Amino acid sequence: MEYTVQQLAKLAGITGRTLRYYDEIGLLKPARVNSSGYRIYGEKEIDQLQQILFFRALEVDLDTIKKIMQSPEFDMITALKSHREELLTKRRQIDLLIENVEKTIAMKGGKVTMSNQEKFSGFTKQMIEENEKKFGKEIRSKYGNKTVDKSNEKLMGMTEEQYLVAKKLEEQVLETLNEAFVTGDPASEIAQKAADLHRQWLSFYWSQYTKEAHAGVAQMYVADERFSAYYEREHKGAAKFLHDAIMIYTGVDK
Amino acid sequence: MEYTVQQLAKLAGITGRTLRYYDEIGLLKPARVNSSGYRIYGEKEIDQLQQILFFRALEVDLDTIKKIMQSPEFDMITALKSHREELLTKRRQIDLLIENVEKTIAMKGGKVTMSNQEKFSGFTKQMIEENEKKFGKEIRSKYGNKTVDKSNEKLMGMTEEQYLVAKKLEEQVLETLNEAFVTGDPASEIAQKAADLHRQWLSFYWSQYTKEAHAGVAQMYVADERFSAYYEREHKGAAKFLHDAIMIYTGVDK
DNA sequence: ATTTACATTAACGTAACGTAAAGGTGTAAA
DNA sequence: TTTACACCTTTACGTTACGTTAATGTAAAT
Numbered sequence: 168m169e170y171t172v173q174q175l176a177k178l179a180g181i182t183g184r185t186l187r188y189y190d191e192i193g194l195l196k197p198a199r200v201n202s203s204g205y206r207i208y209g210e211k212e213i214d215q216l217q218q219i220l221f222f223r224a225l226e227v228d229l230d231t232i233k234k235i236m237q238s239p240e241f242d243m244i245t246a247l248k249s250h251r252e253e254l255l256t257k258r259r260q261i262d263l264l265i266e267n268v269e270k271t272i273a274m275k276g277g278k279v280t281m282s283n284q285e286k287f288s289g290f291t292k293q294m295i296e297e298n299e300k301k302f303g304k305e306i307r308s309k310y311g312n313k314t315v316d317k318s319n320e321k322l323m324g325m326t327e328e329q330y331l332v333a334k335k336l337e338e339q340v341l342e343t344l345n346e347a348f349v350t351g352d353p354a355s356e357i358a359q360k361a362a363d364l365h366r367q368w369l370s371f372y373w374s375q376y377t378k379e380a381h382a383g384v385a386q387m388y389v390a391d392e393r394f395s396a397y398y399e400r401e402h403k404g405a406a407k408f409l410h411d412a413i414m415i416y417t418g419v420d421k
Numbered sequence: 422m423e424y425t426v427q428q429l430a431k432l433a434g435i436t437g438r439t440l441r442y443y444d445e446i447g448l449l450k451p452a453r454v455n456s457s458g459y460r461i462y463g464e465k466e467i468d469q470l471q472q473i474l475f476f477r478a479l480e481v482d483l484d485t486i487k488k489i490m491q492s493p494e495f496d497m498i499t500a501l502k503s504h505r506e507e508l509l510t511k512r513r514q515i516d517l518l519i520e521n522v523e524k525t526i527a528m529k530g531g532k533v534t535m536s537n538q539e540k541f542s543g544f545t546k547q548m549i550e551e552n553e554k555k556f557g558k559e560i561r562s563k564y565g566n567k568t569v570d571k572s573n574e575k576l577m578g579m580t581e582e583q584y585l586v587a588k589k590l591e592e593q594v595l596e597t598l599n600e601a602f603v604t605g606d607p608a609s610e611i612a613q614k615a616a617d618l619h620r621q622w623l624s625f626y627w628s629q630y631t632k633e634a635h636a637g638v639a640q641m642y643v644a645d646e647r648f649s650a651y652y653e654r655e656h657k658g659a660a661k662f663l664h665d666a667i668m669i670y671t672g673v674d675k
Numbered sequence: 676a677t678t679t680a681c682a683t684t685a686a687c688g689t690a691a692c693g694t695a696a697a698g699g700t701g702t703a704a705a
Numbered sequence: 706t707t708t709a710c711a712c713c714t715t716t717a718c719g720t721t722a723c724g725t726t727a728a729t730g731t732a733a734a735t
Contacts, residue, residue, distance in 0.1 A: 173681065188723060203731060204683055229722070244526060251522045258515045265508045427712065442692060457700055458714055483691070682731065700713065
């Protein structure tokens with residue numbers, strides 16, 4: 168049995184364009200070309216196409232498929248295994264994305280019914296995320312990927328116990344901050360203690376502490392009202408105060 | 422503080438090209454352009470860029486980001502929700518892809534020029550695979566994806582040492598089975614020990630042990646001659662014997 | 676004979692940049 | 706002051722796997 172482009176296309180559930188493209192890139196050539204220039208495919212080509220579509224379904228790129236098809240068993244297994252790794256990585260990424268999207272939805276949507284606690288915890292993760300964006304690359308090049316990954320693992324995989332400790336620290340930051348605020352001096356000992364507690368707390372979410380990043384977070388506290396609101400429940404201006412204290416603490420001016 | 426393209430790019434961990442592109446498509450315009458045509462960005466642009474990168478990390482396409490940024494709260498939630506749906510669909514697809522890739526790996530693994538050892542290891546994978554097919558779905562819903570992934574990772578990512586231990590267990594299963602076979606009683610202590618060793622061995626490949634799965638494997642030993650052949654090298658009927666022992670061991674009747 | 680359905684090649688469009696190429700600008704060292 | 710060198714600019718083609726016209730030829734059905 169012989170097939171023309173459309174026939175084979177219909178058979179395989181693809182378009183004619185795809186077949187012409189595969190011909191063009193030398194992935195699947197027709198058995199012959201008739202006198203009118205029509206591409207004619209035979210049984211052998213059907214089998215090949217099936218193989219191609221199989222790999223394509225696995226999201227293997229056409230170039231790789233070509234190589235695989237041209238020399239079968241040419242380390243197909245290794246190729247598939249690494250492809251599998253890619254897929255697993257991809258899924259982990261998607262899992263993270265879903266988590267983040269849901270987090271964002273929750274923050275945007277459930278404005279009312281969320282406790283400040285929960286809100287902040289959500290913000291924290293977002294904050295870490297954005298910090299990662301800002302400083303991630305630097306740190307990656309400085310300390311290697313492992314450090315950063317570990318940090319992310321830490322963030323995402325905190326145990327219940329760790330989480331409780333972090334929450335405790337969070338409270339202490341707030342307490343100390345409020346206590347320090349009344350002194351009015353961000354360089355005061357108690358204010359610096361607040362900054363230090365804040366560093367400890369941050370380190371819980373971010374294993375690779377840097378002054379710059381810490382200062383960056385502080386910047387966000389004044390810039391972003393979602394954060395400032397959290398710190399200013401007791402005293403208006405507390406977020407700015409914490410910011411100033413952290414700036415002194417880190418010694419980062421700018 | 423003002424930044425030129427490279428400076429901001431470095432800060433944000435992207436390339437200058439990206440910033441120029443964002444300018445080109447009107448996603449992020451510089452604060453101003455100096456007399457030499459240099460793009461100059463300010464603090465406000467940094468914040469905007471952070472927002473952009475946040476959405477980009479969520480794999481939202483730039484066009485959508487643009488719309489979101491241009492009219493904040495423009496049904497951001499709905500947009501995010503549908504984006505979440507997309508992600509979920511994508512994950513399901515990837516799950517299927519992974520499943521198929523693994524199936525293919527397993528099938529290709531048990532092919533031609535392999536030693537018996539290697540063959541068996543190939544069969545093992547296929548077996549695990551088929552188990553996964555049979556019980557995977559249940560387990561996924563019961564224990565979530567993470568458990569199953571861990572199991573697969575375990576299977577594919579065993580260390581050399583682990584592999585040796587597994588091989589040792591494999592031998593012991595065979596030894597004990599042969600020893601038990603002569604008693605003729607699959608309920609005997611030694612036969613049950615064989616079943617237990619088999620469970621241990623299986624657990625090496627499958628971190629989430631369940632009686633049902635174990636029984637399923639046993640079923641395969643009698644149904645599939647590739648497996649039975651392995652166990653019956655010494656005694657004919659040994660595969661059936663192991664099957665019976667495992668059935669008693671697991672308490673799964675049927 | 677005409678319509679319909681199919682075939683062909685050529686060529687532009689897609690998304691989000693990467694990567695030259697060709698040339699201007701800023702600044703620090705020789 | 707010259708020179709080196711890093712950085713800036715715009716222009717424009719390359720990337721993937723086709724989709725989508727466009728312009729035109731061919732086979733089959735009415």
